Every structure is written in C-alpha cells, then in structure tokens.
Amino acid sequence: MTLSPFPHAEFPLGPFTPYAGNPIMRPQGDTWESASVYNPAAIVKDDRVVLLYRAHAADIVSHVGLATSADGIHFDRHPEPVLSPSEDYDEFGCEDPRITEIDGTYYLTYSGWDHTSAQLCLATSTDLLTWTKHGPLFPEFNTFLPVGNGLPGPWSKAGGILPVPIDGRYLMYFGEGSIWYAWSEDLIHWTPCSNDEPIMTPTPPGTFGSFLVEVGPPPIITNNGLILLLHNAAVKNDDGSVYYSCGQLLFSPAEPSKILAQMNTPWLEPQAYEDKHGLVSNVTFVEGLVFFHGAWLAYYGQSDSTLGLATYTIGETYWTPGAAAAVR
Incomplete structure (x- = not known):
C-alpha cells in the first residue's frame, strides 16, 4: 500500500x-x-485549489459550481454551473459534492434530490468542467437505519472515496444518519456493506452526534498508515432546530470498518455570525479538505448560506505545556 503523500497527517488532524x-x-x-x-468539495489541480460547491437560487434547486484559487482563500468563479439537474433522480437538485482524483479522473459523489428521496450519485470527469453521470449508487439503501427517518423509499448521501486502493479495491465511506462503507474494483460500480451493519451510528444522548452522523470529506491515509475520516454530526433541539459540528474518526487499512479512535469533542463548530444564522442556522458542514502550501485547508458550509474556511498550519498543536501554564 502507498502511504500518505502528506507527511504531516496524523490523528487528530x-x-x-x-x-x-x-x-x-x-x-x-x-x-x-x-x-x-x-x-x-475541494481538490488541488495545477497548484491551485479548486472548489466544487453547492449553490441555488430562492427555489432551492441546487447546482454545482466551480471556483479556483492561487492562495486557497480568494476564488474566481466559473460563470455557469458545471453540474446541474438533468435526470429523474436529481431533478430538484445536485447537492453536497465530494471529490477524489485517481489516475487523472475525477470522481464526484453528490446527492440527487427528486423531492422524495435523496440518493448518493456518481459523476466522472477528466477536466472538472464536463461531467458524465453514472446514476444512484445504492438505490435500495437507507442510511438512516437503524434509527429510521420516517420516509418511504431509499435514502443515501455523503460519499467519500479513499484515493489509494486497499488490496486492489477502492474504499468509500458513505451515509447520512449513520456511516457505512462500500468497495469497488472499477470506481464506478460499488458494493455496500449490509444495511444492517453500520460502522458508526448516532452517538449517545448529550453528545454532539446524538441526532445523526454523516461522512465529511474523502478520507486520507495518515503518516502512520491509518485512515482518517472527518465527519459531520448533529444534535436536534427540542424546538426541532439542529446544531451541526464536526468530528474525526481513525481506522486501520487492515480493518477499515472498525473505528480505532474518535474525537469526543468537535474540531469545528458554529462560532461566527454566518455559522449561526442562515437558511439552516447553527451549521458548520465540512466537505472539502486539501493540503496546500504547507497547510491543511478545510472548506465548509455556514448555515446552508455561505462558504467558510478553516486552516491548520503544520507545527501548530492542540496543546502545549507553555500554553497550559499561561492560562493559570
């Protein structure tokens, strides 16, 4: 197995x-x-950060737009969407993309919304502008099991593809509600695990994922050969509103369905005004992660309304003795 191209990736990131x-x-x-x-979604191409972002007008019919940046902060937008509703399964929206590049082909997972069911779909491209749709990946799956979401028919979202194979097969983590996994030999056709065997379910009451957990950006291989997965998590308040923050999981490539470690506090949560006010308030929702010019850049939605960035510069730490002494 090829280990991480990022020598400074370790858990917790x-x-x-x-x-x-x-x-x-x-x-x-x-x-x-x-x-x-x-x-x-986020990826690096030709020493520029490329974002594939969700956008819509007041009708809330989502398209995927493209923007590029030389510094990861200031972006130039392509004038037209690069992926738009065109099929029965995504007639009312192409939502929430994640992207992985493998051997010059870009694999974009997104949620197709038909006004009844959300289904995880796949599209491919070699230039990021022209995309071929391959349809829903798991048409019989419901990722809200075992809890259920009270809706008839299939439901699946949030697919993150690991960019390196494990023993000749490619791995995808997917799911909104609970988190699941699937395998593929050709990156087009995917075989999921049993719908009865999620690898992560909502966390206990009182914790930050008690309503649902959902895959964030595609997983990466860390410098010690372990898979790191960032995820989004939500709690539901008594008034029906939600609060979304972000967690991390650690896996072994030898057993990618078994969680080795997880963060029990969020690494990103609503703080700024835009995080707390918007179409769906109190949401930080991460789907894009890149290593660029010596730093990790995480791109996220702010309350389903605007787009934010969080950065981790190599050398910074979660805790140091000096910092602890300074706050006494």
Whole structure:
C-alpha cells in the first residue's frame, strides 16, 4: 500500500482555526447562485485549489459550481454551473459534492434530490468542467437505519472515496444518519456493506452526534498508515432546530470498518455570525479538505448560506505545556 503523500497527517488532524475573513464566498447575481453558496468539495489541480460547491437560487434547486484559487482563500468563479439537474433522480437538485482524483479522473459523489428521496450519485470527469453521470449508487439503501427517518423509499448521501486502493479495491465511506462503507474494483460500480451493519451510528444522548452522523470529506491515509475520516454530526433541539459540528474518526487499512479512535469533542463548530444564522442556522458542514502550501485547508458550509474556511498550519498543536501554564 502507498502511504500518505502528506507527511504531516496524523490523528487528530489539527487544530483548525476558522479564517478571520470568513465567509470566503457568498451568493451572487440573480440566477443559479443568488440565494446560497455552501458545502464545497475541494481538490488541488495545477497548484491551485479548486472548489466544487453547492449553490441555488430562492427555489432551492441546487447546482454545482466551480471556483479556483492561487492562495486557497480568494476564488474566481466559473460563470455557469458545471453540474446541474438533468435526470429523474436529481431533478430538484445536485447537492453536497465530494471529490477524489485517481489516475487523472475525477470522481464526484453528490446527492440527487427528486423531492422524495435523496440518493448518493456518481459523476466522472477528466477536466472538472464536463461531467458524465453514472446514476444512484445504492438505490435500495437507507442510511438512516437503524434509527429510521420516517420516509418511504431509499435514502443515501455523503460519499467519500479513499484515493489509494486497499488490496486492489477502492474504499468509500458513505451515509447520512449513520456511516457505512462500500468497495469497488472499477470506481464506478460499488458494493455496500449490509444495511444492517453500520460502522458508526448516532452517538449517545448529550453528545454532539446524538441526532445523526454523516461522512465529511474523502478520507486520507495518515503518516502512520491509518485512515482518517472527518465527519459531520448533529444534535436536534427540542424546538426541532439542529446544531451541526464536526468530528474525526481513525481506522486501520487492515480493518477499515472498525473505528480505532474518535474525537469526543468537535474540531469545528458554529462560532461566527454566518455559522449561526442562515437558511439552516447553527451549521458548520465540512466537505472539502486539501493540503496546500504547507497547510491543511478545510472548506465548509455556514448555515446552508455561505462558504467558510478553516486552516491548520503544520507545527501548530492542540496543546502545549507553555500554553497550559499561561492560562493559570
């Protein structure tokens, strides 16, 4: 197995600091991205950060837009969406993309919304502009089991593909509600684990994932050969509102369905005004993670309305003795 190309990736990854100039992207114009811009996938191409972000007008029919940046902060947007509703299964939205590049091909997972069910779909490209859709990946799956979401029919979201194979097969973590996994030999056709055997379910009452857990960006291989998965987690308040923050999990490539360690406190949670106010308030939702110019950059949606950035510069630590002494 090829180990991580990132020599400074280890669990827990971070600490991440929200960028002081957030949001780095807001809605613009009066058409397809006029109401909300959020939940971006991220990848590095030709020494530029590329975001594939979710955007919509007041109709909340989502498209995927593209933006590029030389510094990871200031982005130039492509004028038109690069992925839009065109099929029965995504007629009312192409939502929440994640992206992985393997041997020159880009694999984009996204949620197709038909106004009844959300289904995890796949699209591929070699240039990030023109995409071929391959349809829903798990048409019989319900990732809200075993809890259930009270809806008929299938439900699946949030697919993150590990960019290196494990014993000749590719691994995907996926799921909203609970987290699951699937294998593929060709990156197009995927075989999921049993719908009865999630690898992570909502966390105990009183913790930050007690309502649901959901896959964040695609997993990475750390410098000690272990898989790190960032995830989004939510609690549901008595008034029906939600609060989304972000966690981390650690796996072994030898047993990628078994959690070795997890963060029990969020590494990112609503802090700024935009994190706490928007279409769905109190949400930090991470889907994009890249290593760029010596730093880890995490891109996230702020309350389903704007797009934020959090950074981790190599050398920063979660805790040092000097810092502990300073706060006494």
